Amino acid sequence: MNNGGYTRPQLVCPAGTPAALRTAVEAGADAVYCGLQNATNARNFPGLNFTPAELEAAIAYAHARAAKVLLAVNTFPRAGQFALWREAVDLGARLGIDALIVADLGVADYAARTYPALRLHLSVQAGASSPEAIRFYCEEFGVKRVVLPRILTVAEIADIHRQIPCEIETFVFGNHGLMAEGRCSLSAYATGLSTNMDGACSPAADVHYEEDAARNLTTKLGPFVIDRFACNENAGYPTICKGRYLTDARNEAYYAFEEPVTLNLAGLLPDLMRAGVTALKVEGRQRSRAYVRAVVSAFRKAVDDILAGGEASLASLLALTEGQRETEGAYRSKTWR
Amino acid sequence: MGDRAVELTLGPVLFNWPADQWRDFYFRIADEAPVTTVYLGEVICSKRAPLFASHYEEVVERLSARGKTVVFSMLSEVALNLDRKLVDSVCASEDHLIEANDASALPRLQGRPHHIGPFMNVYNERSVAVLARGGAQNFCLPVEMPARTIRALCAGTPDLDATFEVLVFGRMPLALSARCYHARAHGRTKDTCQFVCEKDPDGLELRTLNGQPFLAVNGIQTLSYDFLNLIDRLQELQEIGVSRFRLSPHGCDMVRVATTFRGVLDGTLTAAQAAAALTGLNLPGPFSNGFYNGKPCPAGAILAHVKDAES
Structure with a gap:
C-alpha cells in the first residue's frame, strides 16, 4: 500500500497479558507480540505472559479482528535445556502464530528446518546491526524481518534497508535500554x-x-x-x-550510561516511514492495559494522520513518559554516541 | 576430549594502549610467554584500529617466528560503515585464522576454518552445530556461562570436531553499546572523543554512590571491576571438556600471568605458589571467580576466593 508517498507501516504492540493483547488490538494494533510463561522470552517476569490455552484464545481473538500474533521465543537456551525452547516453537507452530521472533542460532535453525513455512522474525536480541549480519540470518534461516537494535540513526536504517532482502522493524516508543540488546550481562x-x-x-x-x-x-x-x-x-x-x-x-x-529517559520517535515517524521501515514497534510487555491503550491509540492516530497527508499530533504521547525526559536516542543524530 | 593438548591462549588487547607500548607488549609475549595462540586485533572500536596498523606486520612476524599461532579477532559490534570496512578488509586476507565476534563476519567465513569469539551468543549445542557447519572450529564461550552450562555444552557436542575455550584471567566483558562511555565520562561524544580512552590502560573504574567499586568502562564496552581468575579451576574445566584457556591482556606483567597459569597446567606449580605469584601483580581490582558458580560475588567479598586457594 502506498499513501502520500509513504508505505503503510504495521504497528506492532506489546501484549504482556491476554487482557493487554485485547486492549492493543482494540486500540488499533496491526500486530501484537507476546511470550510464554517461562525463560523462552526476554520478558520472563512473574505475572506476565501466556499459558498455551491463553495463547490459543488470543490468536483466535486477534485473527477474528485481522490482527497478527507474533510469538517471542527470543532468549538463548542454555546447553542441556533446549527442549523448553523446542516446545515453545512447536506450540507456536501448532497454534498458528503469524510469526516467530527468534534470537538464538539454534532456535532459528530448529524452527527453519522443522517448520519451513513458519515466518521467522529476527529479534532485537540477536543484535544484528549490519547488512552482512542480517543477510547471514536471511540466508541461513530464511528470516523475513529483522528487528533492528536501538543503536542506529534513521539515515543508517535507510542505508541498511537498501542492502538487505528482508523487512525492517524498529522500536518507536518505550523503555530505552542503553546496551546493545542481547549483548549485556x-x-x-x-x-x-x-x-x-x-x-x-x-x-x-x-x-x-x-x-x-x-x-x-x-x-x-x-x-x-x-x-x-x-x-x-x-x-x-x-x-x-x-x-x-x-x-x-x-x-x-x-x-554513566544514560539518564532515565523514554524513547519516543513520534517526531521521526515520517522519516522512518520514508526509510523503508515495514513495522513500528512499541516496547512494554510489562506495562498496564491503560498504558498500552494510550500508547497504541496515539501511535495509531499519528501513523494514520501522516498517511492522510497531515502531521502527527504528539501531545498525548508526551504525557505517557511518566515524568521522565524523552529521547530520540541514537536515531536522530550521531552525537548521541 | 580428554586427550586434547591443553593450550594457553592470549586474547586480544581490549584497551587503547599507546601504539609503541602495544607493539613492545607483543614482542615480549612472542619472546617470553608460554602461550600457543595469540589473538590480535581491535575488537572494541573501529576508530582505534588505524592507531596500530603500522605495527601489525612486525608483530605478526615476531609472533609467528616464535611459533605462536596468530588469530585475528574481529570487531565485537559492527554497525557503522567504518566497522564494516574493517571487518571486510581483515576477512579478505586468507593468510590467517579469524575469530568472529559478531554475525557480520560470518558470511565472509562460511566454508573456511575459523574461530568464534566470546562476544558471540553461543550457549547451546545446536548453536555450536550451526556454526560448525559453516567452518567454525574453536568456540571461546560467553563469560556469563557458568561451569554447569559449559559442562552440558561439552557433553552435548561429542560428535563435533570443535574445541572449547574459556576466559580464565582478566576483567570480564559484560556489555557493549553504540555509545562511548569513555567519551561520555569526559563530556565528549564518540565522534569527538580525542581517544580519551588511552588514559585508562585497564579501563575507567565506576563506583556506586556508596563508594563500592563496581564496573570498568572501556569505550563502548563495560567490564567488571574485579578480575576473573580461574587458576584453581583449570583441572575441573579440563575434566568437563575445555581444552583452551584464555588470558585477557592487562597492564600488569602478562608474561608472569602466562607462566603461572602454564605452571599450574603442567603441574609444576602448586595452588599456593600460583596464588602467591598472582597476588603480587598489583592489579587495580580484586580477583573473583566470576560466573563460574552461576552467581558472581560482589567485589570485596571476592578476596576470600584467592585466600582459599592459598590455604
Whole structure:
C-alpha cells in the first residue's frame, strides 16, 4: 500500500497479558507480540505472559479482528535445556502464530528446518546491526524481518534497508535500554540471572529499596547501589544502565550510561516511514492495559494522520513518559554516541 | 576430549594502549610467554584500529617466528560503515585464522576454518552445530556461562570436531553499546572523543554512590571491576571438556600471568605458589571467580576466593 508517498507501516504492540493483547488490538494494533510463561522470552517476569490455552484464545481473538500474533521465543537456551525452547516453537507452530521472533542460532535453525513455512522474525536480541549480519540470518534461516537494535540513526536504517532482502522493524516508543540488546550481562553480574538465558533484566526478587531517616530512598540491584532519590523525587526502577555512579573523571555522581529517559520517535515517524521501515514497534510487555491503550491509540492516530497527508499530533504521547525526559536516542543524530 | 593438548591462549588487547607500548607488549609475549595462540586485533572500536596498523606486520612476524599461532579477532559490534570496512578488509586476507565476534563476519567465513569469539551468543549445542557447519572450529564461550552450562555444552557436542575455550584471567566483558562511555565520562561524544580512552590502560573504574567499586568502562564496552581468575579451576574445566584457556591482556606483567597459569597446567606449580605469584601483580581490582558458580560475588567479598586457594 502506498499513501502520500509513504508505505503503510504495521504497528506492532506489546501484549504482556491476554487482557493487554485485547486492549492493543482494540486500540488499533496491526500486530501484537507476546511470550510464554517461562525463560523462552526476554520478558520472563512473574505475572506476565501466556499459558498455551491463553495463547490459543488470543490468536483466535486477534485473527477474528485481522490482527497478527507474533510469538517471542527470543532468549538463548542454555546447553542441556533446549527442549523448553523446542516446545515453545512447536506450540507456536501448532497454534498458528503469524510469526516467530527468534534470537538464538539454534532456535532459528530448529524452527527453519522443522517448520519451513513458519515466518521467522529476527529479534532485537540477536543484535544484528549490519547488512552482512542480517543477510547471514536471511540466508541461513530464511528470516523475513529483522528487528533492528536501538543503536542506529534513521539515515543508517535507510542505508541498511537498501542492502538487505528482508523487512525492517524498529522500536518507536518505550523503555530505552542503553546496551546493545542481547549483548549485556550487567544484570546477570549483579543477580546471577542472565538476561540472555533466563529472560530477565533486573528481576524483582533482586531489587531492594532502602529508606533512611530523612526518607531518602536508595535503590539496589543485588548487592549494588544503583541510585538514590530525595523524598520529593520519583524513584526509578533500578536498572544498571540507568543508574548514577562515581568516577575519577568526574567530580560528582553522574549517569554513566544514560539518564532515565523514554524513547519516543513520534517526531521521526515520517522519516522512518520514508526509510523503508515495514513495522513500528512499541516496547512494554510489562506495562498496564491503560498504558498500552494510550500508547497504541496515539501511535495509531499519528501513523494514520501522516498517511492522510497531515502531521502527527504528539501531545498525548508526551504525557505517557511518566515524568521522565524523552529521547530520540541514537536515531536522530550521531552525537548521541 | 580428554586427550586434547591443553593450550594457553592470549586474547586480544581490549584497551587503547599507546601504539609503541602495544607493539613492545607483543614482542615480549612472542619472546617470553608460554602461550600457543595469540589473538590480535581491535575488537572494541573501529576508530582505534588505524592507531596500530603500522605495527601489525612486525608483530605478526615476531609472533609467528616464535611459533605462536596468530588469530585475528574481529570487531565485537559492527554497525557503522567504518566497522564494516574493517571487518571486510581483515576477512579478505586468507593468510590467517579469524575469530568472529559478531554475525557480520560470518558470511565472509562460511566454508573456511575459523574461530568464534566470546562476544558471540553461543550457549547451546545446536548453536555450536550451526556454526560448525559453516567452518567454525574453536568456540571461546560467553563469560556469563557458568561451569554447569559449559559442562552440558561439552557433553552435548561429542560428535563435533570443535574445541572449547574459556576466559580464565582478566576483567570480564559484560556489555557493549553504540555509545562511548569513555567519551561520555569526559563530556565528549564518540565522534569527538580525542581517544580519551588511552588514559585508562585497564579501563575507567565506576563506583556506586556508596563508594563500592563496581564496573570498568572501556569505550563502548563495560567490564567488571574485579578480575576473573580461574587458576584453581583449570583441572575441573579440563575434566568437563575445555581444552583452551584464555588470558585477557592487562597492564600488569602478562608474561608472569602466562607462566603461572602454564605452571599450574603442567603441574609444576602448586595452588599456593600460583596464588602467591598472582597476588603480587598489583592489579587495580580484586580477583573473583566470576560466573563460574552461576552467581558472581560482589567485589570485596571476592578476596576470600584467592585466600582459599592459598590455604
